[in-house]
Amino acid sequence: MRLFAPGPRETPLDAPQNTTLRVGEDRPIRLDSGLDLGPVTVAYQTVGRLNADRSNAILICHALTGDHYVAGINPVTGKPGWWDALVGPGRVLDTNRFFVVCANVLGGCLGTTGPRDINPATGKPWGLHFPVITIGDMVTVQARLLDALGIEQVFCVIGGSMGGMQVLEWAASYPERVFTAVPIAASYRHSAQNIAFHEVGRQAIMADPDWRGGDYHEHGVIPQRGLAVARMTAHITYLSETALHRKFGRRLQDREAVTYGFDADFQVESYLRHQGSTFVDRFDANSYLYITRAMDYFDLATEYGGTLANAFRATPTRFCIISFSSDWLFPTVESRAIVHALNSVAANVSFVEVESDKGHDAFLLDEPEFHETLRGFLDGAARHRGLPPTAEGAR
Amino acid sequence: MIVPPAGAGARVGEPVSTGNGDLRFDLRIIADMVRPGARLLDVGCGDGALLQHLAQTKAVDGRGIELSMAGVRAAVRRGVSVIQGNADTDLADYPAGAFDYAILSQTLQAMQQPRTVLEQLLRVADHAIVSFPNFGYWKARWHLVTRGRMPVTAGLPEEWWATPNIHFCTIKDFVVLARHMDIRIEHGVALNEDGSVHRLSATGPWANLLSAQAVFLLTRVAPPGAVGA
Numbered sequence: 001m002r003l004f005a006p007g008p009r010e011t012p013l014d015a016p017q018n019t020t021l022r023v024g025e026d027r028p029i030r031l032d033s034g035l036d037l038g039p040v041t042v043a044y045q046t047v048g049r050l051n052a053d054r055s056n057a058i059l060i061c062h063a064l065t066g067d068h069y070v071a072g073i074n075p076v077t078g079k080p081g082w083w084d085a086l087v088g089p090g091r092v093l094d095t096n097r098f099f100v101v102c103a104n105v106l107g108g109c110l111g112t113t114g115p116r117d118i119n120p121a122t123g124k125p126w127g128l129h130f131p132v133i134t135i136g137d138m139v140t141v142q143a144r145l146l147d148a149l150g151i152e153q154v155f156c157v158i159g160g161s162m163g164g165m166q167v168l169e170w171a172a173s174y175p176e177r178v179f180t181a182v183p184i185a186a187s188y189r190h191s192a193q194n195i196a197f198h199e200v201g202r203q204a205i206m207a208d209p210d211w212r213g214g215d216y217h218e219h220g221v222i223p224q225r226g227l228a229v230a231r232m233t234a235h236i237t238y239l240s241e242t243a244l245h246r247k248f249g250r251r252l253q254d255r256e257a258v259t260y261g262f263d264a265d266f267q268v269e270s271y272l273r274h275q276g277s278t279f280v281d282r283f284d285a286n287s288y289l290y291i292t293r294a295m296d297y298f299d300l301a302t303e304y305g306g307t308l309a310n311a312f313r314a315t316p317t318r319f320c321i322i323s324f325s326s327d328w329l330f331p332t333v334e335s336r337a338i339v340h341a342l343n344s345v346a347a348n349v350s351f352v353e354v355e356s357d358k359g360h361d362a363f364l365l366d367e368p369e370f371h372e373t374l375r376g377f378l379d380g381a382a383r384h385r386g387l388p389p390t391a392e393g394a395r
Numbered sequence: 396m397i398v399p400p401a402g403a404g405a406r407v408g409e410p411v412s413t414g415n416g417d418l419r420f421d422l423r424i425i426a427d428m429v430r431p432g433a434r435l436l437d438v439g440c441g442d443g444a445l446l447q448h449l450a451q452t453k454a455v456d457g458r459g460i461e462l463s464m465a466g467v468r469a470a471v472r473r474g475v476s477v478i479q480g481n482a483d484t485d486l487a488d489y490p491a492g493a494f495d496y497a498i499l500s501q502t503l504q505a506m507q508q509p510r511t512v513l514e515q516l517l518r519v520a521d522h523a524i525v526s527f528p529n530f531g532y533w534k535a536r537w538h539l540v541t542r543g544r545m546p547v548t549a550g551l552p553e554e555w556w557a558t559p560n561i562h563f564c565t566i567k568d569f570v571v572l573a574r575h576m577d578i579r580i581e582h583g584v585a586l587n588e589d590g591s592v593h594r595l596s597a598t599g600p601w602a603n604l605l606s607a608q609a610v611f612l613l614t615r616v617a618p619p620g621a622v623g624a
Binding site: 318320321339340343344345346348349350351352353354355369372373375376377379380381383 | 456458464467468470471472473474475476477478479480485488489490493494
């Protein structure tokens with residue numbers, strides 16, 4: 001134990017910076033649907049400093065209900081950012097060494113253009129008039145952001161779940177711009193079971209009378225109950241039976257016996273209701289519809305003529321695929337399919353299944369083995385890229 | 396102490412390096428056979444010590460396959476590219492000629508289909524480097540003759556019903572199989588129990604009796620009419 005250890009050296013310059021930028025003003029974003037959208041506002045966070053030759057950037061792609069507040073304190077919730085344990089000085093994504101960028105996705109509700117924003121054509125919120133977007137469209141917007149930041153090639157694109165889908169899309173669409181790609185707890189296509197769960201969530205939102213055909217903002221209401229049920233359903237899929245049982249078992253909530261009613265008798269019910277109600281405060285229902293749809297549409301194999309390997313032919317990117325043993329939403333077999341495809345084109349790939357009973361959410365939690373594996377991979381790749389242990393010539 | 400030696404007994408997934416970073420003897424022999432800058436696949440790469448060594452000393456572009464998750468995690472932490480997989484099934488994924496070398500060190504005897512794996516090694520790579528414990532070694536023969544039982548040693552501690560090593564062979568068996576499969580042995584090194592190099596030729600008449608393990612550099616016999624070979 002070091003009694004007089006120096007505190008974290010977080011000068012204001014090293015602290016996470018939250019800002020926005022407009023892209024597509026000169027040239028709109030051509031969406032996969034064929035529609036044009038622009039200009040688009042992108043809300044993003046940066047941590048650390050870009051080095052002189054702009055080679056030390058790490059792009060983090062967030063998950064379905066994530067945001068760009070990866071490190072430091074999330075100003076919306078007042079809690080630490082969703083990957084604060086991994087991003088910072090001396091941490092796995094070492095901001096003394098790397099320049100970390102994370103952008104809120106297209107269609108989101110935390111600063112990047114989405115269905116809650118004003119449609120310039122009507123002066124009213126987009127609602128369901130917002131164009132349907134895809135994972136590819138999210139990546140297109142991120143690419144425009146990197147263009148604006150003057151970053152030609154990122155050292156790493158990394159993300160879990162839907163973030164991992166974006167990572168794969170990045171590697172397929174811009175192989176020369178991605179030195180390493182780390183899709184975590186992800187898949188190259190959304191499975192029928194996952195589409196089914198998303199559909200339940202969407203139907204819950206749309207069945208709420210307060211949804212008002214998507215125009216709830218104009219009526220001064222939000223479909224709280226529908227969105228909460230969507231979140232409750234989804235949350236179950238992020239855990240595992242083992243994790244749920246360990247956390248709650250059949251324990252009762254603040255009572256000695258069941259009440260023979262429909263109150264939240266069980267702790268697990270109380271927990272899910274809490275998850276649902278807090279989610280409503282921070283997330284937009286229409287964004288939830290659009291982003292789940294984008295995930296449903298994702299199928300990298302189909303994008304490349306039905307053969308996943310075609311997406312990675314002659315790729316120069318180094319891949320590290322990570323899955324978790326108890327993840328039943330994006331199970332290891334899906335990661336293994338990506339590995340098979342990469343092997344078939346002799347790509348440079350590492351693959352690790354981390355033993356964990358925490359389910360899909362393990363990528364957000366304290367999993368030392370996951371963190372150490374990631375640290376080793378990034379270290380090795382940084383050596384190959386010739387990145388020194390601290391950002392040199394940082395501006 | 397009976398056969399095979401500790402080095403030869405390393406099982407799939409076991410660390411192949413000591414704490415101070417020294418390479419196992421047979422891995423040093425293998426490393427010497429690889430030319431700098433080559434593309435290489437290490438099948439059953441354990442904790443990736445050989446891959447790391449080759450990357451650092453010979454700028455080799457290396458990949459690994461390892462069955463045990465513990466081995467894979469250790470290797471990825473070292474910064475080498477390794478996937479969790481099974482050589483019996485996963486070699487088929489790689490395109491032909493993807494590598495200059497495919498290495499199978501002390502793993503052949505743990506394969507379900509050693510012959511198929513050998514075919515695959517020489518499909519995905521121009522050269523294969525294969526090392527294995529020699530069950531023709533005189534101490535193995537002596538053990539079998541005097542005790543009438545399969546050898547159980549410090550290096551191979553499992554009883555016959557528990558060992559992952561299911562297809563032991565002698566050097567002579569291996570040479571016969573190579574000939575049968577039109578595989579050319581470019582180079583062979585016979586090793587002692589401690590892994591040091593035996594002065595006998597690995598393919599000569601005495602190595603099968605006197606050496607505890609062997610390392611072979613293999614390539615395909617050129618098809619008839621091919622120029623250069």
